[in-house]
Amino acid sequence: MNYNQLFEQIKRKQSFLCVGLDADITKIPQFLLDEEDPIFEFNKRIIDATAQYTVAYKPNTAFYEAQGVAGWHSLEKTINYINLIYEDIFVIADAKRGDIGNTSKMYAQAFFDHFDCDAVTVAPYMGSDSVLPFLEFKNKWVVLLALTSNQSSHDFQLQNIENTDNNLFETVLKKSKEWGDKENMMYVVGATKAEYLKQIRKIIPDNFLLVPGVGAQGGSLQEVAKYGINESCGLLVNSSRGIIYANTTADFDKEAALKAREMHLEMKEILKSNKLI
Amino acid sequence: MNYNQLFEQIKRKQSFLCVGLDADITKIPQFLLDEEDPIFEFNKRIIDATAQYTVAYKPNTAFYEAQGVAGWHSLEKTINYINLIYEDIFVIADAKRGDIGNTSKMYAQAFFDHFDCDAVTVAPYMGSDSVLPFLEFKNKWVVLLALTSNQSSHDFQLQNIENTDNNLFETVLKKSKEWGDKENMMYVVGATKAEYLKQIRKIIPDNFLLVPGVGAQGGSLQEVAKYGINESCGLLVNSSRGIIYANTTADFDKEAALKAREMHLEMKEILKSNKLI
Numbered sequence: 001m002n003y004n005q006l007f008e009q010i011k012r013k014q015s016f017l018c019v020g021l022d023a024d025i026t027k028i029p030q031f032l033l034d035e036e037d038p039i040f041e042f043n044k045r046i047i048d049a050t051a052q053y054t055v056a057y058k059p060n061t062a063f064y065e066a067q068g069v070a071g072w073h074s075l076e077k078t079i080n081y082i083n084l085i086y087e088d089i090f091v092i093a094d095a096k097r098g099d100i101g102n103t104s105k106m107y108a109q110a111f112f113d114h115f116d117c118d119a120v121t122v123a124p125y126m127g128s129d130s131v132l133p134f135l136e137f138k139n140k141w142v143v144l145l146a147l148t149s150n151q152s153s154h155d156f157q158l159q160n161i162e163n164t165d166n167n168l169f170e171t172v173l174k175k176s177k178e179w180g181d182k183e184n185m186m187y188v189v190g191a192t193k194a195e196y197l198k199q200i201r202k203i204i205p206d207n208f209l210l211v212p213g214v215g216a217q218g219g220s221l222q223e224v225a226k227y228g229i230n231e232s233c234g235l236l237v238n239s240s241r242g243i244i245y246a247n248t249t250a251d252f253d254k255e256a257a258l259k260a261r262e263m264h265l266e267m268k269e270i271l272k273s274n275k276l277i
Numbered sequence: 278m279n280y281n282q283l284f285e286q287i288k289r290k291q292s293f294l295c296v297g298l299d300a301d302i303t304k305i306p307q308f309l310l311d312e313e314d315p316i317f318e319f320n321k322r323i324i325d326a327t328a329q330y331t332v333a334y335k336p337n338t339a340f341y342e343a344q345g346v347a348g349w350h351s352l353e354k355t356i357n358y359i360n361l362i363y364e365d366i367f368v369i370a371d372a373k374r375g376d377i378g379n380t381s382k383m384y385a386q387a388f389f390d391h392f393d394c395d396a397v398t399v400a401p402y403m404g405s406d407s408v409l410p411f412l413e414f415k416n417k418w419v420v421l422l423a424l425t426s427n428q429s430s431h432d433f434q435l436q437n438i439e440n441t442d443n444n445l446f447e448t449v450l451k452k453s454k455e456w457g458d459k460e461n462m463m464y465v466v467g468a469t470k471a472e473y474l475k476q477i478r479k480i481i482p483d484n485f486l487l488v489p490g491v492g493a494q495g496g497s498l499q500e501v502a503k504y505g506i507n508e509s510c511g512l513l514v515n516s517s518r519g520i521i522y523a524n525t526t527a528d529f530d531k532e533a534a535l536k537a538r539e540m541h542l543e544m545k546e547i548l549k550s551n552k553l554i
Binding site: 022024060062063065066067068069071072073076094096097098099100101103104106107109110111113114115123124125126127128129130145148149150151152153154155156157159160161162163168171172175217 | 299301337339340342343344345346348349350353371373374375376377378380381383384386387388390391392400401402403404405406407422425426427428429430431432433434436437438439440445448449452494
């Protein structure tokens with residue numbers, strides 16, 4: 001999917017919601033454990049219930065890997081299901097990968113060729129040659145970690161770099177602009193760090209931002225939109241736990257749909273007030 | 278495995294060799310493709326041939342993920358095989374993971390509980406709460422990326438941090454000393470960056486270093502040992518392509534054994550001249 005197609009979907013659905021599929025076997029409704037593949041069944045019902053309000057799904061690989069081969073199988077079925085039934089929805093593998101060049105190439109093959117995801121999250125610590133192999137795939141995206149939503153993101157990301165006016169995450173933004181463009185690079189910026197969005201938009205006005213941390217982690221959608229929105233929306237705001245674990249009864253999917261709809265309605269107002277729809 | 282057990286194994290085998298199991302389906306001997314699980318069969322033969330010269334194996338997850346569920350299955354079988362047949366050998370999942378706390382916990386479960394690896398490589402960009410969940414497992418290890426072997430490691434790792442005498446990787450070393458100790462933290466330092474080992478040893482004199490980049494990437498074992506060795510050896514030097522792809526005929530495992538033996542002999546001399554054996 002390319003930049004314009006993503007923006008078109010946002011306008012059509014009046015939403016820039018990304019639902020995080022962090023399916024944890026200990027947190028899903030217990031009656032699903034009778035299913036042959038409880039994790040896939042959980043995801044399938046969440047997806048069917050929320051797809052109309054959602055422009056992207058973001059399975060985090062950690063939750064699948066914790067179940068070993070079975071988990072990896074659930075992940076594959078989940079991504080295949082989205083691509084088959086909801087082909088216009090953007091799929092982000094939240095994998096935070098990154099390695100030396102020939103190894104990053106294998107990760108790119110895993111997530112773009114094998115799984116056919118649209119995007120993968122990538123950690124910047126190892127520099128350009130750990131990221132470039134992902135950018136060689138047409139209409140596929142790197143979502144580079146910039147300023148993450150967790151508390152200890154300040155440990156390194158907010159350290160100032162000598163002889164520049166930039167801290168580390170700003171240096172990552174500036175340097176990575178040489179590697180790709182708005183058609184193949186997005187950035188992770190935590191909703192809990194909304195106060196930085198103004199300066200981030202000065203460096204990368206056009207790129208999409210993947211914004212986790214609304215909901216369970218305490219970030220505000222209004223704050224994120226105020227400083228982060230651009231002419232093509234430029235935002236994918238993620239909610240995981242707040243939607244998928246809204247309820248653990250047989251009606252969990254209906255409750256998830258209600259939570260996703262709430263976010264869609266708030267996003268619709270934001271898109272309207274910014275004259276994007 | 279704990280620090281002393283690892284050192285004891287090094288003395289017993291007169292080796293600090295780690296063999297990287299980067300099994301690429303396009304590079305393994307083609308006659309293995311007739312096997313039910315060519316990747317596992319390849320690994321098994323490499324392991325059986327090299328185990329006597331080797332103190333650690335390091336499968337890089339990228340090569341397995343590129344094959345999807347089948348690859349993950351080969352990885353599981355490979356790790357189980359090492360743990361069953363060569364239980365005193367240290368197993369490092371080279372996964373370069375790292376995420377917010379509750380997610381890193383899932384990765385730790387994946388590699389320590391499910392796969393029963395001894396160690397996992399972790400990227401530091403997200404700070405302490407992305408690393409600490411891995412350190413809660415007794416006798417398990419984080420191998421934190423510090424100064425990597427790839428060319429673009431300088432993009433960020435060598436940036437100087439304002440108002441300190443440290444660059445980013447030194448800041449990572451100093452900060453992470455507060456999170457763990459020599460019993461549960463190792464660091465990745467590329468052999469191609471041996472000139473930094475002197476200053477690295479000033480910051481972390483006791484920790485083990487996992488050193489990739491000898492061989493195909495051009496690093497020198499002698500240089501690494503000269504500046505990196507400590508009283509407990511403190512080094513695991515990795516070779517992947519130089520050993521596992523030394524030959525692609527039916528004798529590939531014998532050739533791998535010869536290459537591993539060459540490194541063992543060179544390491545034996547180094548251990549002797551440092552009076553460690």
